[in-house]
Amino acid sequence: MKKIDTSMKRKATARQHKAEVMIAGEQLRLRLHDSKLIKDRRYHLRTYPNCFVAQELTDWLIGHKEAPDRATAVRLMQHLMEHDILHQVCDKCSVFRDAKLLYRFRKDDGTFPFNSEVKVFIRGQRLYEQLILGRSTILQVREELGVAYQRSFPGCQMIDWLLQNSEAESRRQGLELCRALLEHGIIQHVSLKHHFFDSALLYQFCINFRRRRRLAELLAESEGDAAGGEGGAERAGPRPPENFTDSPFILRKNLPQGNSNFLSVQPNKEMRVMSSVRRGSWPAQQNTPDAYLPPVPLCSTSLAKCNPKSVLRRRVSWQELLSPGAPFIKRVLTVVGDAVGWGIVVRGPSPCYIQAVDPGGPAAAAGVKVRQFVCQVNGVCVLHLHYRTVTNLIMSGPRTVVLEMMEPLD
Structure with a gap:
C-alpha cells in the first residue's frame, strides 16, 4: 500500500495547526460574547x-x-x-x-473565508461530534501490530458509517472524503504510515474538537515550528541534538530546601549548567481553572542541561519492541501532573525512552522508571515519533497522562 510521503505529513501538520487555531478562535469568540x-x-x-x-x-x-x-x-x-x-x-x-x-x-x-480547506475542517468537526454522540459508535479500542489504540476505526467501517448516515452517496465518495480529512490533518493512520484506504487499516482523529484550547499554547507551538524549521516525527534534515532543552520535563540539580536531585542515573561530569527554568510549563495546568503560572525561576541556583548523555545500554528499534518474545514487559501507567509538570525527561528519535525521573515527582509515584520506552500516550501510538513530537503531544493533552511503557527485563 502507498505510504505517506514526508511532504504530505508536513502539509497535514500545518493544516492541523490551522484547524487548532480556528477552534481556539471560535472558543474565544463565544467567550467574549458571553x-x-x-x-x-x-x-x-x-x-x-x-x-x-x-x-x-x-x-x-x-x-x-x-x-x-x-x-x-x-x-x-x-x-x-x-x-x-x-x-x-x-x-x-x-x-x-x-x-x-x-x-x-x-x-x-460574514467575511470569514469559507474556502475548500475550511469546508473540510467544518465537515470533519461535524462528523467527529456525530461519532462521539452516537450510541453505536465505530470509535473503539482496537489493536494493530500488538498495540492498542483508543477511539480508532478501520477505514472500511468509516465508509460503511458514512453510507449508513447519508454522509456519502457511494463508497468512492466516502473514500474521497476520508482522504481529504487525512490530507487536512483531521484524521491519520495510527502509526502515521499510510494514506486512507477502504480496508482494515486503523485510523484515528488527530484533533479533539471538544478540548478547550489555550491561545498561548498555539502561539508557542507556532513559534517553536518557526524556530525549529520543518521538524517533527519525520524530520528531513539531521535530528536535533540530544541535549535540547525544549522538553516540558527539565532536569534539575542542586535545588535547596530538601528538594531531591533530578538525575538520570548518577551525576555525570559532562553536565553543563544553564539558567534556571521550571520543570514543567503552563500547559500542564490547562485543565485547572485560573492555574496560569508565569515562567518564573524555581530558585536562583543553576540547572543541569537535559540529557548530556543517553542512559540506554544499547539502541533498540521499534520493530524489536513489537517482535514476539522480545525481552520487554509492557506496563500501563497513569501520571497525574502537579503544579510544575510530570517529573520526567523524554528523549530519543524513535522509539522515545525515559532519560530521567524526578524521585519526588508524579511520574516516579506512578511507577515510571529510567530506560523505559514510551509506546503510547493517551492511547496514541508514539513508537515512530521523535521525542519533540511526543513532548508536544503530552503538553497539549490533559493533566492526567496514560502512558504505555515497555520495560527491559534485565
Whole structure:
C-alpha cells in the first residue's frame, strides 16, 4: 500500500495547526460574547456591530490568565489575524495594536473565508461530534501490530458509517472524503504510515474538537515550528541534538530546601549548567481553572542541561519492541501532573525512552522508571515519533497522562 510521503505529513501538520487555531478562535469568540466584550459600538457617528476594543481585549486576556503580559496578548491576537480569524473593522491595518481601535471576528461580519480547506475542517468537526454522540459508535479500542489504540476505526467501517448516515452517496465518495480529512490533518493512520484506504487499516482523529484550547499554547507551538524549521516525527534534515532543552520535563540539580536531585542515573561530569527554568510549563495546568503560572525561576541556583548523555545500554528499534518474545514487559501507567509538570525527561528519535525521573515527582509515584520506552500516550501510538513530537503531544493533552511503557527485563 502507498505510504505517506514526508511532504504530505508536513502539509497535514500545518493544516492541523490551522484547524487548532480556528477552534481556539471560535472558543474565544463565544467567550467574549458571553462576557459582553463584543457588542455594537459607535465611532465617528457610525455604528459598528459586534466589535471589541483592542485595549479592552488585552485587559481581558490578562485578567483571565490567557496571557501573562500585554506584549504576549498582542502576539496572540496577531496570530489570529494572520489566520483570518479577526480583523480591524476598516481593514486599514493588518497589525493588531494595543490601542482604542475596533476589531471584529470575521465570523461575526460574514467575511470569514469559507474556502475548500475550511469546508473540510467544518465537515470533519461535524462528523467527529456525530461519532462521539452516537450510541453505536465505530470509535473503539482496537489493536494493530500488538498495540492498542483508543477511539480508532478501520477505514472500511468509516465508509460503511458514512453510507449508513447519508454522509456519502457511494463508497468512492466516502473514500474521497476520508482522504481529504487525512490530507487536512483531521484524521491519520495510527502509526502515521499510510494514506486512507477502504480496508482494515486503523485510523484515528488527530484533533479533539471538544478540548478547550489555550491561545498561548498555539502561539508557542507556532513559534517553536518557526524556530525549529520543518521538524517533527519525520524530520528531513539531521535530528536535533540530544541535549535540547525544549522538553516540558527539565532536569534539575542542586535545588535547596530538601528538594531531591533530578538525575538520570548518577551525576555525570559532562553536565553543563544553564539558567534556571521550571520543570514543567503552563500547559500542564490547562485543565485547572485560573492555574496560569508565569515562567518564573524555581530558585536562583543553576540547572543541569537535559540529557548530556543517553542512559540506554544499547539502541533498540521499534520493530524489536513489537517482535514476539522480545525481552520487554509492557506496563500501563497513569501520571497525574502537579503544579510544575510530570517529573520526567523524554528523549530519543524513535522509539522515545525515559532519560530521567524526578524521585519526588508524579511520574516516579506512578511507577515510571529510567530506560523505559514510551509506546503510547493517551492511547496514541508514539513508537515512530521523535521525542519533540511526543513532548508536544503530552503538553497539549490533559493533566492526567496514560502512558504505555515497555520495560527491559534485565
